[in-house]
Amino acid sequence: MARSEKKDTLLEVAERLFYEHGFRGVGLKQIISEANVATMTLYNHFPSKDNLVEEVLKQREERYWSYLDAHVEMDSDSPFILAVKAHGRWLKEQSYKGDMFLRAIEDYAGTDNEIESIARGHKAKLLQYFQRLAQRKGKENERDLANQFTLLLEGTTSMTTLIGAEEATEHSIAMARTLVRHTS
Amino acid sequence: MARSEKKDTLLEVAERLFYEHGFRGVGLKQIISEANVATMTLYNHFPSKDNLVEEVLKQREERYWSYLDAHVEMDSDSPFILAVKAHGRWLKEQSYKGDMFLRAIEDYAGTDNEIESIARGHKAKLLQYFQRLAQRKGKENERDLANQFTLLLEGTTSMTTLIGAEEATEHSIAMARTLVRHTS
C-alpha cells in the first residue's frame, strides 16, 4: 500500500464520520478503527485532531468546487440556475444533512486554531463566486444578487435536513428563477 | 432563593453555553460553575445531560414562538414579510450564529433520546406556520409557498453567521417581497 493511501483513507473515513456525528462526536479511536490503521499512522500524517479536521475541510472544499465547476457552464444562459441545480445534486449525492463548514464555524468559534478561518474562507468564496457570475451577466446590484443566491444555497442545505435534497432543490430552483427574472 | 430559580438559572446558562460552543463542546462542570450551583442541584432538576438539552430546546422553542407571535399580526396585509422581519430581529437580538435546533438534529441524529425529535418538531411547526399563513391569504400553492418561506428563514439564519443578522435580513426581506408579489 503506497504511502499516501493510508492518509487518503483516513481523510475519507474522517470526513464521513465527522459529517455523520459532528467533529466533537467522533473520537480518533473510531476513525483509526474504521480506517483499519494504527494510532501512530494517524499521528504520522496529522500532528493533531484539529489538524485532521482542517485537512478534511480543505479536501471537502476542493471536492465541492470541482463538483460545481464541472456542472456549471459559466457562459450558458442560466449559470445561476445551473449553480443552484449543481448544489442540489451535490446535496443529494452526499445524502447531506447540515453543512460541514457551518458546523465547523460554530463548533470551533473562539478557539485558537485555523479551523474557523478555513470554514469561513469557503463561505466567502461562495459569495465571490456569485458576485463574479453577476458581473458576467452585467447585473447592476452584484453584491445584493450574490448575497441572495448564497442565502438561497444555505437555505437549501438546511432544508435538506428537513424535507430531503430533491424537494428542497425544487423550491430553491423556483425561487432562483423568480429572482433572476426580476433583477436587472 | 425559591425552588424554581435555580432551575431557571441552569436552563438560561446552559442555553447560552450550548449556543456558544455546541452541545458536545460544553461540560456540566462549566454549566454548574457559571450557574453558581452544586452538581447535585443540577441532577435534582435534570436526570441527565441529555434531559437538560431537551429542556433547553423546549424552552427555546417557546421563546421563539412567543417572539414571533408578538411581532406578527396575522391579519395584516403582509404577515409573511412581518414574519421574516421578526425572525431577523430575533436573530439580531440573540446575536445568533447558526441554528440550535439544526445543530441538535445533526449532533444527536441516530441516538436514542428525544432530542432529535424535539428539534425536528420545531422545524415542522415552522412549515405549518407558513402553510396556515398561505391558507389565510388564499394562496393556491400553500405547500410550495410555505416551503419557500421556511427555506428563506433557514437561509437567513445561516447567512447571519457570515454577514450578520441585519444584512442577512435585508436580503431575505427583498426576496420575500419578490416571492409574495409573484405568487398567486
Place this chain on the structure above:
DNA sequence: AATTATATAGAACGACCTTTCTATTTTAGG
C-alpha cells in the same frame, strides 16, 4: 421548635478522550 425538602462542597467512579511511547513487523528502493 421540629420536620422535611433542597442546596451545598467535594470526592470518587468508570469510561472515554487526545496524545505519546515502546517494541515489533512489514514494505519498497537501491
Place this chain on the structure above:
DNA sequence: CCTAAAATAGAAAGGTCGTTCTATATAATT
C-alpha cells in the same frame, strides 16, 4: 539482500467527561 522508512498492536499518561455518593448546611412548612 539490505537497509531505511512506514505501519503495526498495544499500553500508558494525563485529562475531562457524565454520573453517583457522602455528609453537611440552609430554607421553608407545620
